[in-house]
Amino acid sequence: MHDNTYRHPRAGRCGRLLAALANSTRFAHMRQAVMARLPFLTLHSDVRDVVYVNWLVDAHAAQQLMPAGVTLWQRDGKTPFTVLTYRHGHFGPALLGPLRRLLPSPLQSNWRLYLEHTPPGAPAMPCVYFLKNIMDSLPHALGTRLFSDILPTHLAADMTHAVTATQARCTIAPGAGSAPTLDIQAHIAEDKTLDADWQHLFGNWRDAVAFLACQDAAVAAVPRNGRLVFGEIDLPVDLDQVQALTASRADCGLLAQLPPVSTPLAFLVPNVSFKALSERLL
Template structure:
């Protein structure tokens, strides 16, 4: 199973303190006891420049990263693995209303696999499994660690996201921390076609994008009690706005554990409103 223990990207006593907080089961159990009795605080962000890069990987290898009872979507021994990197747009509580524009807009990267069906106790909706979550902001990384179970967040030593009219580039530097490395460079292109490996799973480019980008929920493993956490999201991707990318470079720190069996398939979502609607242990 995938290890998501937090390690700070810089040495020294502050990093050791942050790691102790991020990995504290005592704090997490107390938080769960309190917040499970309160209404969920809906979070909202006007996300932009979402760079999706996906590989078809060996399904047997991917299944080994998941806990018991979680079943991957796969065809002919292949399953998609996706890294999406984006910039938040004033990420914070929806009830803040117009004041949310005063909140910062960190970079975030989600690394996920796709499920054949949701686990028992969860509604039957399109769902992904979060392997990793990386952010470039210490307050946001620690905040998601301390006050949520759905995002196993790691702090990057450095993180970039640059999108122009013709190109997209995103990267993650690990430092000495637990954030995995990433380096993706791609051209924005006009042709929306699938290569042979992807065409065996999806009939056309639009079907592949819809499958990879449109979900209603996510789950993650909670190591302290060996349970699953289920979170509902609202991510209304406008498929007509999605732009095709041709990956020039696609290096990912998890591909050693998930051997790719296809070329990377990439695309860009210019903007999408995002809401986190709920979170609960199964």
């Protein structure tokens, strides 16, 4: 199973203290004991400019990163691996209503694999497994580490995300920290066709995008107790609004562990209303 231990992107005493807090199992146990007795606080964000870059990777290598009880979706020894990077739109509790506009809009990048089915104890629905989660905001990265199990977040030393009418550019630099590297450069394309590898698995572009983007839940490992955490989300992607991208550069820090067996399939979701609906240990 992959290691999601947090390292701060800047070395020194302050970085070591922040890492100790982010990795504290004592705090996590106390938080779990308290929050398990409280209703889940629904989170809302008006997400925009979601850049998806997807590779078909070696399924056997990908399965080695999974904890026990988690089965990857795979066909013919191949499984999709996705990096999606986006800007939040005032990310915070849904109960704030219009006051949510006062909240910041950090950058975030989720790195995930796809499951054949949800693990035992979870309802059946399309589900992904979170490998990595990266943000550019220290309060948000620490907040997700301290108050949630579903997002094993790392702080980038530097993170950029720029989408124009013609192109998209996403980068993550880790500094001395545990965030993985990313360098994506793509341009918006008219052609919505698949190459032979993707077509063999999904048939056509729209069905591939529907599978990759329309997921209802996520699972992550909880190393402190050897369990899994399951979270439901609401992500109503409008497939008619999705734009094709052609990636001219697609460098990702996990591809050494997940050898690609296809060219990347990339696309852009201009905007989507995201809600985190629940989180519980299985």
